[in-house]
Amino acid sequence: MTGYLYQCELALLELARRSWDEATIEVRMELLDDIEFLNPQDNTPLELLQSKHREAAGPLSETGKDFWRSLASWIDALKNLSGPSGTSMPLLRLVSTQIAPANTFLQQLRPGADRDVSNALARMEEVAQDEDGPDGTAKDRALFMKLTPAQRHQLVSAITINDGAPVMSDLDSSLAKELGITPSDHAQAALDDIKGWWYGMAVKLLERKNPERMLPSVKAEQLMCRRDEILGRYAGKSLPITETLSNLTQAEIAGYADRLVVTQMRWIGLPDDEVAMHLRDYHYARAQRSEWLRTFKITPERLEEYEGELHYEWESAFRRRTRRVRADMSEEDRQSVGQDILDDTMDRAADTPLNPGSVTAPWIGKGSMHGLSDQADTAEADRAVGWHPDYSELCKRHTETQEQ
Template sequence: MIKEGKTKYSASDSLVGYLYQCRLALFETLKRLKTNPSITVAVETLDDVVFETNGTPTEIIQVKHHINRQANLTDASTDLWKTIRIWCDFYQNGIPQSGTVLCIMTTSRASKGSAAYYLRAENRDIAAAEKILLQTAQMSVSKENNEAYSRFSNLTSESRLELLKATLILDQCPLNEDLDHYLQKEIWYVCQRSKIDQFLMYFEGWWFKRVLKSMCSECSMPILGEELDSQLNELREQFKSDALPIHADLKTATVDCKLYQNHTFVRQLELIDVGSKRISIAVNNYYRAFEQRSRWLREDLLLVGDIGDYERNLLEEWETHFETMCEELGEDAAEQEKIKAARNIYNWVEKEADFPIRKCQEPFITRGSYHILADKQKVGWHPEFQNRLTRLLEGKEVAG
């Protein structure tokens, strides 16, 4: 039996670090967006987080996350010297432009009187920081920092001072568990206070997906400030009292059609000879609607009674079309006539039926909800769908 808890092979700390990096990037972007709407941000390109304006890097940031606050940003800190080594390479390759800030954002605390302490915004003393770093490079026995010591020491005094002048240490940054509070403060104005937790969950879901898309792209795809602004506005509309938000991941979610092949709503489509590709579309719409409705209920954005009212509306609209079809077919219609008429009703569901739940008009909600009702046998397409399904689900052959 495998015991619960971390093993030496666990990557949980690294994963938390990466997620923290993404969340901190979002927080810092929101702060800057207020005064610089044309800002762009990139994650894991030149460095952990890079802010640009008009294509020029303005801030190159290393993010250091630790589970607990410690005064471990000492003069021989591995966090500090790994970053210095990277920035020495940047500097020698001419990457930082005049005015570019090289920043370490860390949850740790810079020890008083340390080099990092003098590279903060307060009590800033570049000369003192250089002196301490040079002494550390000469006297420290840390093998892990040897390469960084060498690269920093080999810079000219003028270059070292110029590099340190561009360096900014931001210590005691919010811990991961505190970021919810800080992110909520940045977006408090976008929706009712009672819905701010759900709003942030939807917004971060979009953000993580956008970061992943950027990182997976073969070419650099920085995230534009305008994109964040647009997403905030879109979610603001969805979180109005008479609206409902859509999870970004569900808009394009797909599932394996084989997992649903025995579901009643799929059997209903097979009764009217719907092709496999359209059945696959139907399965995706069923899954998306079912999952989104479930999330709304879990998030207290929707009540069970709201779902009941919505489904009654769908039933009434379907019943009008269905009864009209049955009346026009008559009792002596051939099977192919029945199938053709039934496909017309299903075509209406796919192409024309548009019934918002509150003000949410996402098409997959209407289409998928009809499949949910079809799965419960409350609606159907074939004029004899109830009898046919009873025989089919009992394992009997369906008459042609």
């Protein structure tokens, strides 16, 4: 079990390590190999990584399963690629917590000045053909020897052994360093938040049955965006505002005429000038949020959390204002209650920051709240927002009318 968790956290560590120089690089798991890094231009593998975690200290064996099964896995994976040439052959890495002994081909395949592919290949061929070798790797060694000499040389040239990797219990310090988390009172909490997000992403990367939950890969940009969100939460960092508010044109306002966001305001008798004012917040909040998502200033997960916070504020206002609504109350009075709900909700939304402890332009919260009202006829119960005391029933009729 520790080995599987190690693979997951090693993928996070490796992605964080690359993120500073290769922001668009992507990672995936358990397709061609334990961990893969992809070229974002054409989605071809740049690196196939085998993860081997052993709690007990000890040498990495020349005849052991950790190496030879990794080799067999690489041979199978490369068959699925369209004839890799010398330039397109992915890097093949074995990351092991054990140590490669001196004078072994494993040591000769480490990165650095002492790397010696020719001698490593010759020694590998000796080990592969040893009839006294362990039965557990016999098929894997035979598979290697079935390759042509040129293929064996090309394969071995692509292999890198990274031995002496930190064990599971020592990964946190390496992760914090690569993520740029400096020692502070909140360092461990921030790291735990990032790891919690990452495990959720890993589940989606490993999903194979439900296409709606499946995630093909994760970009380094996504990781760094989430890191900035979490660190910003503890530092009270504000998001940049790139949109400039101005009154919408009549054509822009007309474009929203049939949207539920406007219909909801009509249900409470809001005049045209106030509808236009609220639509301005909605319009520019949508644009700003899209810009943040596009430029990796915020993640969809944080926006979802934020909408949950906004919904809580709306619910507080809605329940307080509707607790005295009677069955015999006139429609005019119901609309008046709805206007009070809208005003209270907008005040609360304006004071709800996207990053706790930071400052967010008031129209972001107000416009985002209108975004929830625009989805009230399709949203799940825990996200539906409305102004009229009977908005739920009105939305139901609205949907039925549209379907007809």
